[in-house]
Every structure is written in C-alpha cells, then in structure tokens.
Amino acid sequence: MEFDVVSPPDESVRQAAEERHAQLTKPLGALGLLEELGTWIAACQGQCPPRPLQRPRVIVFAGDHGVAAKGVSAYPSEVTAQMVANFQSGGAAINVLAGIASATVRVVDMSVAVDTTAGDHKVRRSSGAIDTEDALTEDEVQAALAAGRAIADEEVDSGADLLVAGDMGIGNTTPAAVLVAALTGTEPVAVVGRGTGIDDNTWMRKTAAIRDALRRAKPVTADPVALLRTVAGADITAMAAFLAQAAVRRTPVVLDGVVSGAAALLAEELAPGARAWWVAGHRSTEPAHTLVLEQLDMTPLLELNMRLGEGSGATTAIPLLTMAVQVLTDMATFADAGVSGP
C-alpha cells in the first residue's frame, strides 16, 4: 500500500498568522508556544484567522498482544476487552478528559483477543508473540494499514479538524519499545519502561522479550511494512497508517505517548513529511517516548508524568490548541482596542 504525497502546511498562511499575532493586544511572542500553536493550526487549515476547532476526535486503537502471555504486563489480557466496554460506556479516563477538551472518543477494535462491539475494522484476534514469531501475516499487515487509512478518511470526511490516536492493549508498550529501539538504534534496557506499573521480575521478562523481538526486527528495520508485520500488531500498524493518512488529508494531529509515538516513527517512514502535521501533546514517563521525541525533533506541550495511554496525554493538551486558535480569532487588535503600541 502506498500513501499519497504529503505536502507541508501552508507557509504563507503561517506568516499571515504571525503578522496577525503582532497586531493583537499583547507584546509579540508573550504567549510563547501558544502563539506557535496558533500559527501552526492556521497553516494546517490554510486560513488566517483559523476556524475554531469544531470536532476534535480521539480514536483509541485497541488490540491484544501475543507477547503478553510471556508475562510482560502487570494486568491480564482480558482487561483490553473490558476497557473497550469502559470506553463505550464513558467511564474511562479518556472519556472524562475528552469531555473537558470538547472532544469525542471512538474506540476501534483492531485486534482484541475476544470479539467486541467495536470490531468494524477488526483484522484478527491478538497478535503473534513477537519474541518468537511474526506479529502479523503479510495479508494482515496490509489489512491493518488499509484499516488505519480508512479510519482517518472516515474521520476527516465526518468533519474532524483535530485528531488524536490513542492506544489500549495489555502488553502494547513491549512492541512499541521494540519499534523505537529498532528505529533509533537503542539497546533494550534503554527502552524498557514500567508500562502499567510492573515489578522487577516482570521488568526482567519484558526486557528479555524486547531483546528477542529486537533481534527478529533487525533484518527488516529499513522496511517499515515488514517491520510492522514482524514486531508491531494490527493496532499499532493501523495507528501508523492513520497518522500518515491524517497528514495526507491535511488534518492536524496531537501525538500521545510511547505507543502513539512508535506508530508516528513508522508513519513518517510510510509518508515522509507527515510529522509537519503533528504536535507532541506530552512527554510520557516511558523512556522510549523520549527517544521518539528526539527522533522527531519535537518539544512536548506537557510534562505531567503521565503514562496511561488511551490518548490521555494528547487529549489533556487539546485545550492549549483550542486556546491558541481562539487567541487568533477572538483577541482585539491594538487598533480595535485603542491600545498604544511599543
């Protein structure tokens, strides 16, 4: 599968937004990163002032991971499907955070180990245990890529003007860490994190699984689709395609933590230039996430020691984007307000 060429946000609109910032009743630059976020959204939309954000959307990609059976997580795999139901009934953290951020949440079951009612794009149940076998077959990786692209198209066609790709899946920080290690040339011990909160014995098992999977990933590191097939899973593969297609469709994205970040590294390989359409919502406590931010050369908006996934860190940052846009649309200019300039 090929993605269309990604073109960058509109540079002339970005400049117009910068010029507008200089006319608003504040010293130029005094709102710091909020000003840069506003000019970026304007450039993404291709108009200044930008349109207020009408439909921020959080898509939670749910999937189980065969490697979880190796004892790499603090929680049992059954939690993935239980949390899908929790997202659907509105009781999870992402639902609450999205409510405050005026965003809506959609959960898609890409590869949960049991069947759920969110399976319209489902590729398979769970994934191969990546320390010993491929996560997906060639057909499955292609299906997951097509699903991620289709989900982005559905959302953009339904009016989404800001996207978050969240994750849910017991064991999913293990494939994410492997992908980050493979693409940044990092040793296993430097990417392994505490995930949902693992103890020292689980940490050792997780590190061993990452080491073994990384050995399997090495020969295919230069081929993003083969890498996804070998050590990702349908959820992360779909996220990567979703992030790539969001850029193709000129729709801004707030990246979340390490799973979203691993998918982003792959998306940039699948659709070079896609990263210009993304901003990093936060820095997770997962060590591999900092490697992602360095590789993408991104400064996160928030550093709140979050490590939940679900899109929670990105969604917590959405009000900053809403504010950044409204500053450009709603503030008085020096001329409007009769305020003297410097």
Place this chain on the structure above:
Amino acid sequence: MEFDVVSPPDESVRQAAEERHAQLTKPLGALGLLEELGTWIAACQGQCPPRPLQRPRVIVFAGDHGVAAKGVSAYPSEVTAQMVANFQSGGAAINVLAGIASATVRVVDMSVAVDTTAGDHKVRRSSGAIDTEDALTEDEVQAALAAGRAIADEEVDSGADLLVAGDMGIGNTTPAAVLVAALTGTEPVAVVGRGTGIDDNTWMRKTAAIRDALRRAKPVTADPVALLRTVAGADITAMAAFLAQAAVRRTPVVLDGVVSGAAALLAEELAPGARAWWVAGHRSTEPAHTLVLEQLDMTPLLELNMRLGEGSGATTAIPLLTMAVQVLTDMATFADAGVSGP
C-alpha cells in the same frame, strides 16, 4: 493588619482521594500530576470526591508604577488604562483564555495613573518611583492590604472555588524583580528580565533602577509590610493580601508569573502556610520567576515560554485542574466497570 491563621488542606481527605484513585479504571499514578492535582483540590475542599469547579475566577490587579518614567518598559504607561478597558470589553488575551477555561475575569484598578471605571478599591494613582522614593505611604500600604483582603472575601463569598491573581501594569516587572531579589538574596542582573520585550538600552536602565530600589529595600527586607510600602505598589500589595486571604478562606489558587510570584512570596510572609493553598500554573520566561518557584519549592504545571502576565499562564493551566477534578468525580471504578485489577 493581621491575617487569621492559615491551616493546611485536609490531610484525611487527601488520603481518601488517593485511595479513590486506586479504585479508578487506570493503573494507580498513571495520570501523573493530574492525580496529585485532584487529591489537592479534594483536600482543599475537604471532600472526596471533590465538587466540580463551578466558578474559577481571574482577578486582574491593575496599577501603574512611577519607575516607568525612568524608561524601564517597552510600552508607555497609558497602556495600563487602555488595557483595563480592553479587559472590560473582553478583547484581551486573558478574556479569551478564561473563556476556554470556563473562568470569568474581573479587573480591579488599584493604582492606575488615570481614573478608570474599575476603581472601587482604588488606593492611589500610580506609585512612587521606587529607585528614589517609597512606592506608598504607610496609610496607602495598609489600604492596599485591606483592599486585597476584601477582594478575596468578596470572591469567596460569591462562590469562587478557584482563584487566579493576574497583573496589568506597565513597569510592574521592575518592582516584582526587586521584591524577588530582596527576598531571595539575588543580585540585580540575575532578576532583570525582558518584561514586555525591552531592548538593550532599556534593559540597562531597568537594571540600574532595580539596583537602586534594591538598595532602598535592603533595610526593610525582614518586614513584609515595610517592604511592600518601600518597593512594591498598591497593585502588588493588594495581590499579596489577596493570596494570603484566599488561603485563610481555604480557597485554592493557581499562581501566574513573576508579578503574581513576587506577591506570593510576600503573602507567605504575611500568612505563613498560605503556599499549601497554591499551585504554580506555569514557568514564565522572566528569570526572577524561576527564583520564586525555587523559593516556594513548586513545580509549575506548564512551561510554554509565556511572559504576558494578566493571569494568562495560570488560566492556561485551569483546564488541567478541571480535568483533575472530573477524573475523581466521573471515572468508573474497577468494580463499576467490571475491569480486572493488576
């Protein structure tokens, strides 16, 4: 003037909120600082789960400064009154940010150089030029303290459940820097910042003014009221009293940048223990603000390179507090949602 004794937020409620966090459908601690913010608000309110925030209020303390005539700012003093009108008509950055944060804005003219329609608590016009004379008389400093206390009482009595003290006043980072230097034992060059965006010549004049005012402040550093009288102004004095009284009235506060921070250092002197009722909304680019955060031993929620004042940094952080509270009130427990624990 004396403040009533400040007692800390309710420790038993804080513990109850921590226990509640362990029951919600997420790994304990996975929401990082959002969890700590939620337990803090619960402890401030004395109940768990906490009440949703109903009336966050931003009070902008406006005042001019005699030292501005020495050429320490990029903008003329007339801008202070013009911005008061801009706040009242809703065109300033703080109005826009507060709108997104579901907060309302009140501007109080403590000492603007001309008369405005926000002068119910006005103490005087402008202040003495602090490099050569006292900012206020003894009567004026007492009036400003009483006004700040009264404003906090008015707001709490009107139902405010989260407070921000913002600032507006051309030249006001000069007295703020002097106060911070005096209370932290810092040299003038280490506290002087670019304020609204000053050039090198203005920076030299500002540094000289801070040096001269600091020399005048030294003999009274141990006496907070005398220090405010000598080198603050009615606006910063009222802010200090407001922050102290908010703590007396057990109402949580989000601190803003360097002016709010300087007032906070004084408030902690006026009402020891008040800082337990405050959280640092952001880290401003003003160098003196980092000294404030160190002195108060606070980690700011946001680091967005903001330097506007008006309460803008604090208000940008309000959605984080809203989210923190709603997580405790709205999320499902493991038992409710039928989700397996670790």
